Amino acid sequence: MSAVRRVGNFLEVQDGDGCRHLLRVTSVQALSDTDLMRNETFITAAGRTIRVTQPLDEIVGLVAPGERTAPAPAPEPQEEPWPF
Numbered sequence: 001m002s003a004v005r006r007v008g009n010f011l012e013v014q015d016g017d018g019c020r021h022l023l024r025v026t027s028v029q030a031l032s033d034t035d036l037m038r039n040e041t042f043i044t045a046a047g048r049t050i051r052v053t054q055p056l057d058e059i060v061g062l063v064a065p066g067e068r069t070a071p072a073p074a075p076e077p078q079e080e081p082w083p084f
Contacts, residue, residue: 003054004043006062013043015050028063031056 004013011028013021027045033056034040041056042049052059 002058003052004041004059004062006065011043011045011062013050013052015052016040021050025063031059031063 003015004011006012006025007022009025011023011025013023015021023043023045028043029046030042030044032042032044034042034051038057039055040051040053041059042051043059044050
């Protein structure tokens, strides 16, 4: 099992000690990288912080699917105005 998976309106979370938690998705208050390697994530929900062994980028899609915005498109080049 992944450290975090979506089950309906809930997240099934397995922490580093192997304990499982079932969190309502709407109770998630914050997601944070644990360190610069970005291979673990802190999930804060209902006033409790849980450390999981899954990158934040994989978890954010489970919490808010479709909410990640695509990068802004490059601006189109402007044509030179006519000198008259």
